[in-house]
Amino acid sequence: MATAKSALRRENKAKRLQRVGKLxxxxxxxxxxxxxxxxxxxxxxxxxxxxxxxxxxxxxxxxxxxxxxxxxxxxxxxxxxxxxxxxxxxxxxxxxxxxxxxxxxxxxxxxxxxxxxxxxxxxxxxxxxxxxxxxxxxxxxxxxxxxxxxxxxxxxxxxxxxxxxxxxxxxxxxxxxxxxxxxxxxxxxxxxxxxxxxxxxxxxxxxxxxxxxxQALFTRDPAAITDVQVLMAMVALRGIYEKYGVQSLNHGVGFNTAAIELLLPTYGERLGLKGKICKYWMVNPLPTMIPAIESGWVESVFAVGGEVGMERYTAAHSDVFFTGRDGSFHSNRAMGQLAGHYGIDMFIGASLQIDINGNSSTVSKNRITGFGGAPNMGCQPAGRRHPTESWLKVGAEANPGPGSPPGRKLVVQMVETFQSGRVPTFVEELDAQDPSIRKALHGVAPVMIYGDDVTHVVTEEGIANLAACRSIAERQAAIRSVAGYTPVGLKRRKRDTEELRRRGIVQFPEDVGVSPREASRSLLAAQDIKGLVRWSNGLYDPPPQFVDW
Amino acid sequence: MATAKSALRRENKAKRLQRVGKLxxxxxxxxxxxxxxxxxxxxxxxxxxxxxxxxxxxxxxxxxxxxxxxxxxxxxxxxxxxxxxxxxxxxxxxxxxxxxxxxxxxxxxxxxxxxxxxxxxxxxxxxxxxxxxxxxxxxxxxxxxxxxxxxxxxxxxxxxxxxxxxxxxxxxxxxxxxxxxxxxxxxxxxxxxxxxxxxxxxxxxxxxxxxxxxQALFTRDPAAITDVQVLMAMVALRGIYEKYGVQSLNHGVGFNTAAIELLLPTYGERLGLKGKICKYWMVNPLPTMIPAIESGWVESVFAVGGEVGMERYTAAHSDVFFTGRDGSFHSNRAMGQLAGHYGIDMFIGASLQIDINGNSSTVSKNRITGFGGAPNMGCQPAGRRHPTESWLKVGAEANPGPGSPPGRKLVVQMVETFQSGRVPTFVEELDAQDPSIRKALHGVAPVMIYGDDVTHVVTEEGIANLAACRSIAERQAAIRSVAGYTPVGLKRRKRDTEELRRRGIVQFPEDVGVSPREASRSLLAAQDIKGLVRWSNGLYDPPPQFVDW
Structure with missing residues (x-):
């Protein structure tokens, strides 16, 4: 019964520091x-x-x-x-x-x-x-x-x-x-x-x-947002945010969700949604959130990190952002990710590739990126027990079995059907499944978000409600229905799409009350970085690469 | 474009502190x-x-x-x-x-x-x-x-x-x-x-x-462990720990898992499992782990909290426990729970009731307890991406669909078929489903762990591998097969049990190489609290209520 271990690690540390000596x-x-x-x-x-x-x-x-x-x-x-x-x-x-x-x-x-x-x-x-x-x-x-x-x-x-x-x-x-x-x-x-x-x-x-x-990673110039992204944002706002009454959420770093942020004080206000949705955020201090904050939409923002240029703005808005006793911004990646896992109604993000089963990845054969926070926030947190309106509503649509929780978090993939360079977003099989990549990863494909966790896919074509699908075949048909002119989309069967649309599983813009003709950049609360600075009352200091005036 | 919010919260705080004044x-x-x-x-x-x-x-x-x-x-x-x-x-x-x-x-x-x-x-x-x-x-x-x-x-x-x-x-x-x-x-x-x-x-x-x-919540007196609990512990060690090569784990606070801890230096050593299983722990400094630690089984223990009486022992074992520069024990509930969610192969715990779908709860009609850490650790962490031998092996048995991760965490419920007072553990429906309780909780039953998340149920009858079941009906049959003489168990059909046993989904002790006759308290590395103190070389100071010498 000898003492097996005692303080070897501590002694070893002391030796290392001794070696530093006079250095x-x-x-x-x-x-x-x-x-x-x-x-x-x-x-x-x-x-x-x-x-x-x-x-x-x-x-x-x-x-x-x-x-x-x-x-x-x-x-x-x-x-x-x-x-x-x-x-x-x-x-x-x-x-x-x-x-x-x-x-x-x-x-x-x-x-x-x-x-x-x-x-x-x-x-x-x-x-x-x-x-x-x-x-x-x-x-x-x-x-x-x-x-x-x-x-x-x-x-x-x-x-x-x-x-x-x-x-x-x-x-x-x-x-x-x-x-x-x-x-x-x-x-x-x-x-x-x-x-x-x-x-x-x-x-x-x-x-x-x-x-x-x-890295100024979360700065998106409103000037680069397209009309198509505005359309998708309007569809998401009506078909998801409004429908489920989303109170708490995380946004990714893309232009799609930046468009949503910039529509809140305009289109969102017109829909009467202020005070009803988007009150609690786990998100970095995104400059594109300034108009919504200034318009009184936002109760609280906790962040995993800061954002270059937002220091004075966040310090001046300590009622919304978390700040220290010294008055300056405070973040915490681990606790923020925990908050984004367990504490919010919705994760919405984008991806480079989505397969017919709803799996997504940012890995391609010549580019191994990885995951960051998406799998943690963009999954069904099986340990969650507190209900919200949104969680219960999605859960009811998903018709849970006798061994499942009654609710579901909204996990939304918002993508255009084609990436830049006319590369299709929707594919039959992910590049991440490539044998050479799997081999390097002990046989496991680097899937970012699994299809089983995704509740909705939004494209410029419309919304596919994967949570409401009753089989893998139905899920595949729903994804094909919103995959546009990609090879995946072209394989859709008209009858399947019509049936899914009849059941509300696939919704086109007009089905959620959005007219594509309305979708215009002019709806954005700010047209460019300068507009954000104006909304901030001069408190936002954009990094030099975003300043052209 | 007025500034909606500024520092109202901060001003309010200052006012509150002013009111304290000379107090x-x-x-x-x-x-x-x-x-x-x-x-x-x-x-x-x-x-x-x-x-x-x-x-x-x-x-x-x-x-x-x-x-x-x-x-x-x-x-x-x-x-x-x-x-x-x-x-x-x-x-x-x-x-x-x-x-x-x-x-x-x-x-x-x-x-x-x-x-x-x-x-x-x-x-x-x-x-x-x-x-x-x-x-x-x-x-x-x-x-x-x-x-x-x-x-x-x-x-x-x-x-x-x-x-x-x-x-x-x-x-x-x-x-x-x-x-x-x-x-x-x-x-x-x-x-x-x-x-x-x-x-x-x-x-x-x-x-x-x-x-x-x-509260000295995690102290279990080895003297109170029964032969039946030793049997269950042996079955779990062979049928789960050894089978899947479990490296990292959390144990609950019950006598069942205390028995496992006390079998490691005896039965576990005889099986040649030292160095192969149970190396990394997320668990409080359980006194019943002292023999395994002293025998060199344990690489590392991170904890959500301390345990009364373990202060000197943990301080003297800083190679295993996390300690501060001052030399004393360190815990962190949020990060420990995070570690137990994402970083371990197995969660094993007990429950007051388990229904035929594998849902469990500690709520009864006259007693509303709640959850603690069990839902967080005892669930499938859908955001997990790193593979381990155990995770992949359970995953392969679960035969995941095209939208699912390839692996599964072991989530094990280890219970005797009857609680004290001959109250059956297995029930057709949980008390937590009682309409009056649901009504008080906005319609949501307080289920602790959902059946979909559970991979194995261990009783004195044997193991039911729920992960390997292919349907809800099969899962129910597997649970009935190990539910003994409870009403749930008595409804089992012999043919179903035999078929499940043939497929290895139900395993009786002899199927995993355990003879019930061998199962004896004498196998425990310590027989009582005094034995734990001896193993600790006098460093464990049991709280007064555990000291009878």
Whole structure:
């Protein structure tokens, strides 16, 4: 009955920090010493977490890591949300990575596909954000975490500003398992506006020579919204938002949902929907929501991250947004994703491909992206127990069996039948099912949202209510009915479509009271970025790439 | 285009704190002034959150609240995890509560049922923990939160000790929406062992005249485990743990799973399963896990809460448990529940009633309890994308359709066919379906786990593999086959059972290589609490009610 384990991990941590020695002054490392320090604190075999989601990046630490070589660092099990920087790709090219577990590879999707082909991308699995964070507490607990913060004080307390995002979900499991937390910060100050991460969870701090990278990911220029997108938005508003009385929701990052946001104060107001729908949001501070907020539609917005340029606007609207005692915006990716999973009536998003069974994916043969938050929010949360009007209404249509909950969350895919370049959105089989991709992923196709979870598909043709379908065959016929002139759509049988339309499972715009002739950009509350700035009373500061005046 | 909202909430908060005036010195309130302060900071119409889960209670603040009257405080929308104290019941009896949204009412289940009958329990909904926390960020954001901490320092920073539990999930949405956070603490000290909640998220602090209530909820005396429970544990180990190669899991609080924990170092070792199963746990520091930990079975344990008496043991085993830099245990209910939702192969728990469709509930006509974490962990997490051996194997048996993920989480109900007092566990219809209960809950029956989510039912008769059933009728036959001499079991048709057994959907102990004659308490690694203390090398300090020596 010997004590099997005691404090080996703790002793090991102390040894690593001892090796840093004079390369740090207390917790503080100078930028010039970072590469050396990384070499000394990371050991072969480590689970290493590199902070970086679709917005915020610990890019200085990533670049320093990528400056090392295989002889300095190898056999690393990398865990990180988003593979988005060239530095991340370098780690694989140099052969430093034994395994990677991640969520998303947006801008590096092509590079990742190339690495897969070259057998240099030893992937464990692709995750949804909260699933990966969950594993940080179970079987993927980091030994070292490289993170990013806005500011540190002299004790090593951290301020995360508008971009709390995933930092706490990385720091907590690392710090409380005797792992090493190394933070890059934009600046070191005497007094922080507020403390987001207490100093005793932080081991090392470097003031980076350049501020951390922040992607303005959620900014959509109203000028780029088309009449067709306005039509789809009107159809969704009448056929889904109004029909089900959607109170709480998440919007994706696309132009389709931006169009809906910009129709609320105009078309939505005309329909008498103000105060009846769209009150509670789990969504980043989208600039295209400014007109709806200014018009009094929105009660509350919780966010997984910030958005560049929305700092002054959110601070001035602390009744709608979550802000700290210092007055500035607060986000939290893990808790926001939890809120988006369990706390809302509807998830609505877009996808690159949808198959005849309603499965969707953003993976193509030459581009492996991944998931982000979509699977977590765009699924039926089987643990949910609280009813809402919307949840019960969709549930009743779905006619649940004797072992099922009575309600369903709205999970809506809103897509044009063709992507740019006349590439069909609807396909018989997803590219994600390609044998070479499945092989790289232990036999599992990277499906973003499964058809069983989807309740509605909206296209410029109309709405297919998948929840109300009574069989797989019926679901396929409903999808074909709104798939337009794609090969999938052309295979529809007129009789099936008519029957589904008679039963209200397929609805064309006129069936929900929308005349396509009405659908015009002129209905949008703002026509361009300048219009959003005007609505914001000058509080929105669009990033330079969006400013042409 | 007027600015609709600005900082009304913030101004309102300032006014409330002004009203406190000299009743506080800075943030600090004396115990004698608490009732007066509560009267001044809470307003009619408020969403009020009272901290209290199945372990930790802000009981001093709850008692002070209950000392007020309807004229002091009314029209309150109460949100809280667990209605467990007499003080909570008082709030309803006094008519102070307009609506309540909660999770669980363990010890007060009968009192809650009485309140329902008296129409004095205006319930919104019953939730699973993380679902309720999710709504704190969406449509149930507290204006005032009354919480509990171990210690505060002079600035109002808080130390939560072993019981972090749900505190951050309450404080974050309240503090960042200009709500008021009022903490009771056991003591005020000059220097905290570590900071769990930074002071700028805390408005008011009181040193309570008695330490916060902590329930020793997860302590099971091995002496109370029966031979029948040992048999079920052996069947589960061979027929589920071994068969699927379960790496990561959650155990409930019952004696059935305690038996499994105590069989690992004996029976499990004999089967050669060490290192092959049960490595990663999301579970509180259960004393009955001590022998398995000492025998080197366990890599890691993350917990939603602490357990009274396990403080020294967990601190000495920081390689297995999560501990702070100060060396003491760390928990987190929201993140632990997230880990248990997305990060594990198996949830196994028990229930008071299971119907023929596999739905389960702990509600009876005279006792409304609720859910806690079971729906969240005991469901199919539709957002999960990472495969494990176990997940894929169950998935293959379930023969998923073209719109479903390829894997399934193991969700196991482990129950004896009869509860104490010869009350059958298996019923044709759950008490939770009773019209009077449904009526009180907006038409929704409080089902804890739905049959569609359950993969296996284990009883002393054997295993029913519900995941492998191909129809509702087959599922019902499988459940009847293991329901023994209950009315549900007696309705089984011998031919059905034989056919299901032939297909491996029903397995009796001998089918998984277990001889009932072998099943004996003598196989347990510890026979009683004293045995656990011995295994712990004297580091486990059982609470007085468990000590008879």
């Amino acid at each position: 740090a002054r207390g917790k503080f490392v100078s930028a010039a010493n970072v590469a050396q320090v990384l070499k000394r604190v990371i050991e072969p075999g480590d689970i290493l977490c590199l902070e970086g989601d679709n917005q915020k990046q610990a890019d200085f630490l990533a670049n320093q890591l990528a400056s090392l070589d295989r002889k300095d660092l190898s056999d690393i099990h990398l865990v990180m949300s988003c593979i988005t920087l060239p530095a991340h790709i370098q780690l694989f090219k140099k052969g430093m990575i034994r395994q990677v577990d991640f969520c998303y590879a947006g801008p590096q999707g092509t590079a990742v596909a190339d690495l897969v082909k070259a057998k240099k991308f030893p992937v464990g699995a692709i995750h949804t954000y909260n699933e990966l964070y969950a594993r940080y507490y179970i079987d993927l607990t980091p030994r070292v975490a490289l993170i990013a913060a806005a500011q540190a004080d002299r004790k090593g307390n951290l301020f995360l500003a508008a971009n709390t995002e995933e930092t706490p979900a990385i720091v907590e499991p690392t710090a409380f398992s005797d792992g090493i937390v190394f933070a890059q910060v934009n600046e070191i100050v005497d007094k922080l506006p507020r403390i987001d991460i207490p100093a005793d969870q932080v081991d090392l701090v470097v003031q980076a020579p350049y501020p951390m990278h922040l | 506080a010195r800075g943030k600090f309130v004396s115990a004698a002034n608490v009732a007066q302060v509560l009267k001044r900071v809470i307003e009619p119409g408020d969403i009020l959150c009272l901290e209290g889960d199945n372990q930790k209670q802000a009981d001093f603040l709850a008692n002070q609240l209950a000392s007020l009257d309807r004229k002091d405080l009314s029209d309150i929308h109460l949100v809280m995890s667990c209605i467990t104290l007499p003080a909570h019941i008082q709030l309803f009896k006094k008519g102070m509560i307009r609506q309540v949204d909660f999770c669980y009412a363990g010890p007060q289940g009968t009192a809650v049922a009485d309140l329902v009958k008296a129409k004095k329990f205006p319930v919104g909904a019953i939730h699973t923990y993380n679902e309720l926390y999710a709504r704190y960020y969406i449509d149930l954001t507290p204006r005032v939160a009354l919480i509990a901490a171990a210690q505060a320092d002079r600035k109002g920073n808080l130390f939560l000790a072993a019981n972090t539990e749900e505190t951050p999930a309450i404080v974050e949405p309240t503090a960042f929406s200009d709500g008021i956070v009022f903490a009771q603490v056991n003591e005020i000290v000059d220097k905290l062992p570590r900071i769990d909640i930074p002071a700028d998220q805390v408005d008011l602090v009181v040193q309570a005249p008695y330490p916060m209530h902590l």
